[in-house]
Amino acid sequence: MSQPIIQLHQLKTQFGTQVVHQQLDLTIYAGERVALVGGSGTGKSVLLNEIALLLRPTAGEIHLFGEPIHRLKADQIQKRRLMMGMMFQQGALFSSLTLLENIMLPLRESQKLPISLLKELAMLKLCLVGLPAQAAHKYPQEISGGMLKRAAVARALALDPPLLLLDEPTAGLDPAGAAAFDQMLLELHQHQNLTLLLVTHDLDSLWTVTNQVAFLGEGRVLCKAPMRELMQHPHPLIQHYFSNQRAAFAYDRAASSMRPV
Numbered sequence: 001m002s003q004p005i006i007q008l009h010q011l012k013t014q015f016g017t018q019v020v021h022q023q024l025d026l027t028i029y030a031g032e033r034v035a036l037v038g039g040s041g042t043g044k045s046v047l048l049n050e051i052a053l054l055l056r057p058t059a060g061e062i063h064l065f066g067e068p069i070h071r072l073k074a075d076q077i078q079k080r081r082l083m084m085g086m087m088f089q090q091g092a093l094f095s096s097l098t099l100l101e102n103i104m105l106p107l108r109e110s111q112k113l114p115i116s117l118l119k120e121l122a123m124l125k126l127c128l129v130g131l132p133a134q135a136a137h138k139y140p141q142e143i144s145g146g147m148l149k150r151a152a153v154a155r156a157l158a159l160d161p162p163l164l165l166l167d168e169p170t171a172g173l174d175p176a177g178a179a180a181f182d183q184m185l186l187e188l189h190q191h192q193n194l195t196l197l198l199v200t201h202d203l204d205s206l207w208t209v210t211n212q213v214a215f216l217g218e219g220r221v222l223c224k225a226p227m228r229e230l231m232q233h234p235h236p237l238i239q240h241y242f243s244n245q246r247a248a249f250a251y252d253r254a255a256s257s258m259r260p261v
């Protein structure tokens with residue numbers, strides 16, 4: 001059995017009087033490809049930000065890479081942060097920097113290396129996500145949405161983190177672009193020894209990218225299981241989420257593809 005790299009115990013998240021998570025438990029093991037799904041407003045992005053240590057839960061414990069975060073000192077927490085790459089929903093690249101400069105940013109902040117070497121490392125990441133070398137000197141506003149998302153992944157992977165977090169990575173992409181992005185994620189997972197955790201509403205991504213799906217509802221994770229099993233789960237919220245024509249089409253596409261479902 002792989003090591004657990006994310007463990008959430010009895011997490012509670014509250015904004016004012018709104019309780020978003022309550023008694024939420026979740027364990028993610030090294031090497032898994034996990035999606036967080038659930039209805040709008042169930043707190044998927046909030047949970048991702050808590051795991052990324054960008055937001056503090058109201059109560060409960062987060063263990064990352066086997067360490068209880070609440071017992072760590074600030075410098076140790078920062079070290080854990082660097083072990084996670086995060087791709088934000090809109091990419092969150094700096095518009096005044098080229099793609100290469102954006103990818104170099106995390107490297108410049110944490111590595112004391114000559115600039116020529118940093119550039120080389122950043123170029124490697126650019127290639128890794130399937131972007132052409134000419135894209136390096138373009139600005140975010142000069143490239144397509146698909147390229148932007150790939151550049152955001154390249155930046156998230158700049159420091160070779162073992163864990164990649166992605167917030168709705170295929171949102172806004174056309175079907176072909178989304179499928180190509182999913183394929184890139186699978187290749188990165190295979191070749192970079194990554195654990196993937198993505199928030200998504202993309203039913204095709206659930207079938208093709210993930211091997212575990214954690215379903216959020218009633219403030220907690222109602223079930224974490226492979227898609228096939230999850231779809232059989234009797235909880236009404238899960239049944240409702242998957243009982244529609246779009247979900248049925250995604251199932252048919254997955255079943256007719258060569259990939260195991």
Ligand SMILES: Nc1ncnc2c1ncn2[C@@H]1O[C@H](COP(=O)(O)OP(=O)(O)OP(=O)(O)O)[C@@H](O)[C@H]1O
Pocket residue numbers: 015020038039040041042043044045046047
């Ligand atoms: N910083 C904040 N302050 C107050 N409320 C917040 C904050 N961040 C999120 N919320 C609220 O928490 C709830 C969960 O938000 P979140 O964005 O995590 O939902 P989600 O499941 O990702 O939704 P969607 O699928 O629509 O993107 C929402 O009601 C949101 O308004």
